[in-house]
Amino acid sequence: MRRFLASSVGVTCAAALALPLALPDPAQARAPAVTAEPAVPGSTQSLPLVPLAGTRSLGPAASEQGLPRRDVRSFSLVGVVWDNPNSELHGHVQVRTRDAGTTHWSGWQDVETHYSDDAADLDSAERASGHVRGATAPLWVGASDGVEVRVQAELAEGDERAGATADSPLPRGLHLELVDPGADPPRAGTRRAEPTGGTSVVEAAAADALNTEPVDAAAANAGLAPLGATEIPALTKQQTERDPATQELLAAQGSRQRAQPYIGPRPRIITRRGWGADENLRERGFVYTKKVKAAFVHHTASGNKYRCSQAPSVIRSIYRYHVESSGWRDIGYNFLVDKCGNIYEGRAGGVAKPVMGAHTLGFNTNSMGIAVLGSYGATKPTSAALKAIARLTAWKLGLYGANPRGKTYLKSGGGNLYRKGKNVRLNVISGHRDGFATECPGRLLYGKLGSARRTAARYQGR
Template sequence: MRTFLASSAGVTCAALLTLPLAPAAAAHPGQPAHARTTAPARPTPAPVPGSTASLPLTRLPAARADGRDRYDATLSRRTTRPFSLVGIVWDDPARTLTGTAEVRVRDAATGAWGDWRTLETHNAEHAADRTSREARGPRVHGATAPLWTGAADAVEARVSGPAPLPEGLRLDLVDPGTDARTPPAAPRPPAAPRPPVGPESLPRGRAPQPAIVDRAGWGADENLREPEFGYTGPVRAAFVHHTASGNDYTCAEAPSVIRGIYRYHVESNGWRDLGYNFLVDKCGTVYEGRAGGVAKPVMGAHTLGFNTDSTGIALIGTYTDTAPSAAALDGIAKLTAWKLGLNNMDPEGKVTLVSDGGNLYEKGAKVSLNVISGHRDGFATECPGKLLYEKLGTLRSKAAALQGR
């Protein structure tokens, strides 16, 4: 559900509390069993659907000291509906937002305003290939990377850059909604049974499927995405990403972060579904991303120009200046070993993919890439962050070992 907010009036929303079940009343010694009483169970709270609200930014032309024009856009401090994830959106997906985009928010629990935080402005490279129907849809927009803020109820924003800024600049506030499960759902066992002994019981080049939290497990609203699925050829490469959404989340919050990114990708970017095929949190838990079957070659929208014959895996967080945890790397290694092993692809090998066009390779170019590549290998971008990119060699070795190579 998308809401457009045009005024600064605050909206109050009651918090949803999940209370523990009352313990059963202890029976008096000798009391007959049928006389024992148990406190009535409290009803399980229903999930609260998420929403997206849009606030237009005001463009403010100003003069630089050297006389050249500079255009700024701002959103004055505004009380809003509760939200937990933000991003700046504009009309034309082909336009790039240069310069700096920043937001600051008010903590919904404490009422304190946080510091200004920078949004990753170059997000067009996380997208469907340009010749796909998904990339040409009427709802597709340009957007920054989303930023996880945690529960907030007020915001201000500012954008500075060379003229002209993209048209239709607005701030999208995403409420990921709540999931009825408390605590968050644990990873579900793989659909196919695991081998009884371990990786050594599988043929060389194969690895056991790791536990994966499916879409129901993280609370996906399946009415949000387009109903049909899209597939590509056999998965022969994996592109590693970071979501660039910040590291201020707990692992218990990861399902909420994913619901927020999912809604942002669909309602703000205008994509048919979540762009990544899989996500991994900093505790190493693996989550199903785009719908269509974890073992199937689902076409994603993660690496512009190279979504064909590949899978996109995003580590939740920003890893430019923060090193990924050992648990997160282990989760990615297990996932890539299994997913690439379905087609007997060597995680330490090379693969040739055909580019659909981007800023590094023209359409139709045959490109030799690592079977496990970083996003920046297929597109000129900072993704997956310097410190995660530096760990790709370790990831390749771990995944190959899990395949028995």
């Protein structure tokens, strides 16, 4: 694996930060590979794929690669990565897993291969770091200790694609990533956020002296919650408008907002500490854009076989997959939503701030990404998840003067729909597919965005 160098772009919180860990490459033995002894619970096993029977003599040029059934350490999420982030995996990826502590194997499950569009922009420092890899979507399988995988190429004769040719039909460097999210963070003794007053940042920092995690992510939410809070509490619309943090943000924009701006009530948001983020994994510092003009709605394509009580584990797994396996500086999405309507802080830097994400290739500047946990091509999103999208966008877009039912212009950073530099007119609440040719956020979730726009506008008082 690899570790990040701190980015020269962005704002680094003036807090005591822990140095990132160095993670060695996995061993090549048949036993499960170990990347490192984690500083906190959770780990990633990275296993190189091999040509399957009948094609072994072709080595890296084999059109079918994978791993036969094998015992591994416990994991809950799987994905496949490869060396070149500009390569696409044209083919099928399927996995079978064995429930932990049993002899029961699942049937073959498909892994979504078109995932490179959930990524940092092509000209960003994050993309140019040299650490980024191509990757499939992650698939949540639950606690497992056995795995089998097969990857089969689809390449027409004479077809030439980056990293995949007739001599090498699959991207080079294919690895199976098995992610263990670790145990949920302990709830006993955690401090909850208070709407006003409460523990000061200095007092909370002293109380956190025994905590080995860096505190910059929590400090970025100063004014919304005390340091170490597991959630940011909901406010009414009136409380939100009068909240000092809201007024400070509007003032910092040199606000052109009207005297009583259209800002929806702030929803309850579970912080990174609340879902158990290991702050030692990500790159230090934060990167911001100027404002938030639009929200892109995604699905994680990780499957729907999770309980809402497992959502923090799913998010910790995606976080590890984005950072350790895919080479990103942090989790890509700014926010995540589960099917029970819980909202989670995603990429660090402050939930009210214009944090640069890695969610919509070509349109990460001046936007935010909201990912609903699950796959919504054939499954309807819950009403609770749709309400959460509406509440979150009504608040966050309202802080920056955006109308959820309106249109806006974003400049493309390059992609497969719009050339670099083109000003594109988009819905203020768009689906991922509006900025990139992809199935995301799934047909059935995409079809509900009109309702989410209307509801968000109503929350704003429009």
